[in-house]
Amino acid sequence: MEMNFHFYSACCFLIIFSKVSTAIDTLSPSELLTDGMTLVSRNGRFELGFFTPGSSENRYLGIWYKNIPMQTVVWVANRRNPINNSTGMLKIESSGKILIQVQNTTVVWSTNSTARVQNPILQLLDSGNLVVKDGKDSNPENYIRQSFDYPSDTMLPEMKIGIDLRTGFHRRLTAWKNWDDPSPSDLTYGIELKGNPELVLRKGLEKYFRSGLWNGNGFSEAPNYRSNPIFDYDFIWNESEVYYVFSLKDKSVMYRLVLNQTQSQRQRYIWSPETQTWKLFAVQPDGNCDKYGLCGPNGNCADELPACQCLTGFRPKWFERWNSSDWSDGCIHSKPLNCQSGDGFIRIGRMKTPDSANSWVNKTINLKECRAKCLRNCSCMAFTNLFVTKGGSGCVMWFDDLLDIKYQSDGQDLYIRVSASEAERKKMAKVKLAIILATVIVVLLGFLLLVYHLRRSRRKLKDEVEDNNLYDGEDEDENEDMDVAVFEFGTIAQATDSFSFMNKLGQGGFGPVYKGTLANGQDIAVKRLSKSSGQGPNEFKNEVKLIAKLQHRNLVRLLGCCIHGDERMLVYEYMPNGSLDKFIFDETRCTVLTWSKRFRIICGVARGLLYLHQDSRLRIIHRDLKASNVLLDSEMNPKISDFGMARTFGGDQIEANTNRVVGT
Template identity: 60%
Template sequence: MDILSFMFTNTILLILFSGIADGIDVFTSSQSVSDGRTLVSRDGIFELGFFSPGSSKNRYLGIWYKKIAVKTVIWVANRSNPINDTTGLLMINRKGNLVLLSRNNGVVWYTNIQKGVQSPVVQLLDSGNLVLRSENDNDSETFLWQSFDYPSDTLLPGMRLGWDLRTGLDRRLSAWKNSDDPSPGDFTAGVELYQYPDIVAWKGPNKYVRTGPWNGLRFSGAPMLRPNSIFENGFVWNEPEVYQVYTVKNKSLISRYMLNQNAYQGQHYIWNEKAGNWMMITYIPRDICDNYDRCGPYGSCVSTEVPPCQCLKGFKPKSSQNLYTMDFNPGCERNKPLYCQKGDGFIKYVGLKVPDTTNSWVNRSMSLKECRARCLQNCSCMAYTPTDIREGSGCALWFGDLIDIKLVQDGGQDLYIRMSASEVEPKGNDKVKIAVTIPIAIFIVAGVLLVSCYICSSRASSKGARENDVINDRNIEGQREDSEVQLFDLALISKATNDFSIDNKLGQGGFGPVYRGTLVDGQEIAVKRLSRSSGQGLTEFKNEVALIAKLQHRNLVKLLGCCIEGEQKMLVYEYMPNKSLDFFIFEKTRSKLLDWPKRFHIIGGVARGLVYLHQDSRLRIIHRDLKASNVLLDNEMNPKISDFGMARSFGGDQFEGNTNRVVGTYGYMAPEYAIDGQFSVKSDVFSFGILVLEIISGKKNRGFYNPGNGLNLIGHAWDLWKEEKAVQLIDPLLKESCNLSEVARGIHIGLLCLQQHPEDRPNMSSVVLMLGSDTTLSKPKQPGFLMERKSPETDSTSSKLESSSTNDISMSILEGR
């Protein structure tokens, strides 16, 4: 026996009889934790012990959730030094260090505390923190060592991501290499200690994602981390420490943030006790614009634009060639050069993720006025912004080119960029005129709106409208607080539609007809007129007005206003000249106009619109009636999701709902919704999956029926997929224009969206990433609703579509069980 084995065997013999009992949270220098034994936090939340990840046979010391059925490891001690047998032993040595031993490897891992300590103990806290402390000292500030200072791939509530400047400790996350190997991968995240600190994720040695610096309320480029009802972010920036930390508002909520090496994403999860799984509530990067320096110097990335890279006002592309590709962009240059000696000025840009802070300077005691003056004095200063947007105080300056700028749809902050004096807005008297004119105009418009509201209300009352047909004043006021909805006069709408002429009728929805109209100024509109006998009552009407008025996205139909006079209720939308998607893809002649690039563009646009509804808008919105006839096409064939009469909105901490009144279109509904009335964002994902198959095949899900096996389009696609013949699903009209591998990937993504169980389906943000990349896709499980009960005639909706241009609802009402 060699000396190492002899020493290890003797150590085992000495402490074997003093090993800990399962279930305790503390052990002393006379005790140990061997493979097969565990340490459990006081309230049974976390457990420490030895484990083998995935299919690996290697043994690691780690911490995981004790009460969760899905074993989720949040910290690993010996990440890069696995034990290849079951002789692992955790103990406290004579110097007070925590040491991990094994028979074959000797010392596998240790804490390396330099100063000695009397009566050391090790404790696993209910926060998930493993600490080494003196027996009689419970002060977290004097822990001798703690696992929270040496994170693996996971950040828990209360953990600090960043620096202790007194000791030089840098707390960073690093992803597991894969599910079988917890050793550090090349995807890492931490705080960069520039003058203006920033949270950065790296892919190998290169910057990959940047949140933008903390501005007093949030990180300027990460709207998903803004204040919400689930968690609260904080950023500490002082002489001793610089770090980010988050806490959950509901202490019973189980939450974790982790790095995913396979997806190269930072993902925030909460535990869904009802479903028995982890639910991802946000992630980064969410879109192409989150990737570092996507658009080059002075380029602003706008995720809703094509191409996404746009030059800031006052700048132009560096190259006359179209270099705004997915992989390379040379950036922008000034229209007019700076002339510092003769005096420059600044243009204010609103709602941006501020540039990379590598070459920045900060003074947090300055006012914004002093900040501007400081930048103006230095000809190398290119931009400035307040460091605290709550009071407009503090000063951050940038030197050199400004890179990694992004337009943030709902957030961001103001950035003042140095420009030639001739590019700057008018000064002096012009500013005074503007300052006076705008408030007066706003006052006049507000007065007109109030008078219009009073007249409309008076007319409705004078006509004896029933009580339940009158919009409650509080609801109207609540809607106006969040949006400006134009109120159209009935006479104006009647004139625009030629007295609702049959020649102007675009289609017939479940809630009433839709008419084309032209306003006095020549603007074309689409008017959805609520019929008295329709299923959509005042509640649904108010719901649609309130919801759509708050939504602004290029892939959502735009509400121009409404008309409410007596029993007349109408919605006025932008007119879509190319009608709806089903007008093209289900008709042989017109479908030729939609080649594969156009269809793929439509799939991507609908996906981006759903991402906005599900996570980027101020409310989480579930559409509940997504289908081809509710996807409108503008004059450039850009898709716009319409018809929000059946939509449901939720607060930031809600993800699903239940109803006894199932509405929508059978054939597009998810199984859990159609059968049990349970709906969530994953219900829309299911509907999107059907839409993808319809766009690719040119066939309706319920219009397709195989009498031999009773399969609908979903079942047919699934059979072809299993037989590795998925390309046979492709519309024959696409064969000349399509990229077979791209279409096959589309079918694959569609089937992932159609999986039977909602927890198996991807969220729409993941779908967008799948559509825009070549990452490996997981294998889909069996879809829901493979069979038709009978051969359908055409479609099972409760309405017939002619040539819809806007919100014609098709709905079926089922009684929930």
Template identity: 55%
Template sequence: MNPMCQCLEGFSPKSPQEWDMRNWTKGCVRTKPLTCNDISINDIFVKFVALKVPDTTHTWLDENIGLDECRARCLNNCSCMAFSNSDIRGSGSGCVLWFGDLIDMRQFNTKQTREQDLYIRMANAESQSESKMNIRTIVAITIPTLCGVLLLSVYVVYRIRRNLVEKSMVRDNIEKHVEDLPLFALPTISMATSNFWIENKIGQGGFGPVYKGKLSDGRQIAVKRLSRSSGQGVTEFINEVKLIAKLQHRNLVRLLGCCIQGQEKLLIYEYMANGSLDSFIFDHTKGKLLSWPHRFHIILGIARGLLYLHQDSRLRIIHRDLKASNVLLDDKLNSKISDFGMAKAFGGDQTEGNTDRVVGTYGYMAPEYAVDGLFSVKSDVFSFGILLLEIICGSKNRALSYANNTYNLVGYAWTLWKEGNALQLIDSNIKDSCIDSEVLRCIQVSLVCMQHYPEDRPTMTSVIRMLDSEMELVDPKEPGFFPRKVSNEATNQNEISLNNEISVTSLDGR
């Protein structure tokens, strides 16, 4: 008997053992990884027919563009995983983009149901194999063996010298911008972490693993170690050092120094005894340790840290990746913003920018940034609104089941707010310790921060004033990424629901 779940061509089970045991919860993964970040090899889109399209909570819709422009938009955004026409009646018009994991797909027999085409992003393995084959052919035909050995020797020498130059440039670049930042020796850090002993590992991010350590003078440290397989690299490493080295604020994690030696690139931070905020608020047991007064104190700390970055620091800094795992807690539960590898600094009167490379974590991105690469202080404000809501609810901004519909946390909160039932959002762990009027004010502030258009969102100065006073608040407009269902008649047999904007979900390992 065929299994109930099967992988599409080009995909294989993420966990074959669990798949054999009829546990399909981990789904399928591509047999060849995507090459989006390699500009020399573009990804391709493979057409699959007779599909029930994936869950559309995390989609973007434009009914005014055709399939060619739809494909171009998806290709230019590394987070876009698939596209299709929005009009499933066969007119070939409109565009739907899927972001993040493709969930709840089904392939039908075209004789039994109406055909729906879906174009899924796949690695261009053919281009890769052809490139490798051409190189081998050229080497075999045109280069004599002796000449090949000589050229290889020259190349090895060149690469060694180039690596030495690059390492020197990295060190010089860091020293140029942060003359006062201590440079630790590798043996010092290796000894402090017991040679990066696995028991000392306290976290893992897109940058790489994080280890706890203790220096010879007794100071406890946290060491971020750049992984060779990391999606981030030297650019993000230098960026974080340049931006945070001279920032001094009680709600920002303090960078103590760095280490560049051989293949190792390390950032050394002050140690945060209570780890990351997400380990508390998303854990039912540990969540009980954070009463509402604790959570409100943490919220204000995050807001003050953002205000410093946006307004009071030497440069205006947009964090671009504010989320629960990038907020750390010290031994007194003071909140401190961390991880500045994706941050952008503005000088002078500049207040916004754009990028062709959208980075960050889905679930926290503002719509104008996720779709068009536009970022500003207001995109950080949007992320703060998501984070504020998560702290109140104790839930992630992922799909929730509510009234037989699928909403992310933002959609769920907006629905309850309109119904006058916003207090239902409160985490059960803090119901006995919270002040209803204070929590309700915070929910309203979060919705004001998450409004779709940047010009409608407040600055962090206004946010702090709204949180820390009894001033009258404005009524929030509809938030970005709020899912809406279209009618069953319009969707026909596939019963898909399309958003007017992308609904984002957290992609760990950024």
């Protein structure tokens, strides 16, 4: 009898335990979640329960990251209605309505529910989204309610920030008042629809920071987010809704965007498993030029001193205030506009587009049509393409003063209206520059005629490249197999913006490397060999000859080369994430290299070396392999580069002599 009693007791315990353990992420109308109990998402990343922030004595229902040492709250339900004791409880009614009650009587927070539901279930998802759904229906389109539609101060992956254009419903972030009080402050972040949609950070009624226009690639204010190893993002704008959303490339990474009321910033954090802390990934606004309207109307901000300058064709409205660094009054036209007699436009490159509050948008017309439309409208002060992809399309026109403009390396062209005389002066300046350049060219040609023998030798070298006779003639069959394009110097110069400092990616042992974009839109990396680098014709021929033969996913691909006088350049495929050393030796970026990524990079380098040493037609020894010579593509796949020091061996050769010390 006693034995049966213990058996039944054990069975009851197992049944109860099984029921609890299978329902830790859900709550049904027959259940209560009291203070001290929690729901945990299925993968164990997020937890829902009652908590006390900072030094406060109040209790709130919230969601936070589980299994990390510091409690990081990402959502709060009763932000405006705190509980001053531990008698709070959460329940869901049969109608799908969610309630927070105190002492099982007083309702301190609740949701509205107009949808018809038969079997409502409250569930905490692995994304951190708290949803009400009907039974086992897991289609997100059918959720009755979700916390992602009512965010607090934090944006998580897959969460939308934007507006439902059919209902006018807004999803925006609102910062906590302080670390002890999660009630809403006056710092907000969301999409605004005055003119072209933009993401705007506000302090109360005042704009504090804006993202700039979405140009098809990204927001004009944040070009550095377009290619990063952590997340992808998108901006959707159609008849039904407009919203911003991002998603993680590696789902195991913990990443969040949060509003910091103390510093009035939008901050992005990534969790570092090694240090068990949140690492700051990016902030905005970051610097004076990010602050909204710092330079006033028609003023242009740049990260230099003085920070503000008037746009071309404009002058300070009040010189004394401007010279004392009070730029709030901005700038006015240097010469008055006269629409009837014909104004003109000046192109200013690499700009963050102005505030779109006073703008007009058309997605279909081209830039030429946009210019004509702006010229006919005397109130139009500037125009540009709406989208920069596929050569540019669409039209944006601005009316009245141009606000919140800044120079940035990855900005876009802006065409600004000026008086006819100012446009003509700008045109004449270009004519004078052309005359000076032509004179210089004539002088140089005369000088070249005096040194005809040098010119002839250089022309001979160029002809050799064009005839694909750049390589050693010992193996004609191999030379014929090489698929290497020969680029004109002018093509390379145009692609790199005349080797602009803004396009410089880094400095190698043999010279600088520049990013470029060919006319067809293909991104390239140009290695411009320094005359003092020590890499002579043999090393150059060696690198071209070797890389042209190599075909492997873990070796950088050579697209072509260029010889122009003493200039020697190699054109490679562009690696958006740069070299491995930029991640290994950077305290912030190294957190991106999780152990799984590090292992994948190690295996990729090993596969590349195995191909060089064993599987290629010639045995090739790199002799200069280091972290800076391992490049990472957009998916963090490693590719070995820089073969200037490499040596080839015969298939059965195991040693060789060298004439000088090289390598790392």
